[in-house]
Amino acid sequence: MLLYWNKYAQRLGDKGYKIMESLLLINDPKLNGTAITIELPNEGSKLDFEKELNGLLGHLKGHLHNHDITIEVIVNESVESKRNFNDQDRYNRLLEINPNIELLRTTFGLDLDA
Numbered sequence: 001m002l003l004y005w006n007k008y009a010q011r012l013g014d015k016g017y018k019i020m021e022s023l024l025l026i027n028d029p030k031l032n033g034t035a036i037t038i039e040l041p042n043e044g045s046k047l048d049f050e051k052e053l054n055g056l057l058g059h060l061k062g063h064l065h066n067h068d069i070t071i072e073v074i075v076n077e078s079v080e081s082k083r084n085f086n087d088q089d090r091y092n093r094l095l096e097i098n099p100n101i102e103l104l105r106t107t108f109g110l111d112l113d114a
Helices: 002-014 018-025 043-051 053-064 087-097 100-107
Strands: 030-032 035-040 070-075
Touching: 002 018, 002 053, 018 043, 035 043, 043 053, 043 070, 053 070, 087 100
Parallel strands: 035 070
Antiparallel strands: 030 035
């Protein structure tokens, strides 16, 4: 299920629907039988998610060959998204995404303290 969930998110991202892609990938959905539960951080996110819900359900039902699948959205305002607060945190996050950042920094003598 998670594989097709992520493929759908990637397909939306490729089409330019970056907000919906990020909502699908904000955390992993939990599967309990045929019920899928996803936690979102606020009501606005839930409304945006529900606009794409039918497309997602159709995609999952078709690829998983299970037409009993349901998706429940839970709003959990206490879910904190990981935020980068200083330059070092941002650099570490970029380094996780692309290790070649270190090569760029050393090649051009870039420093975070500047």
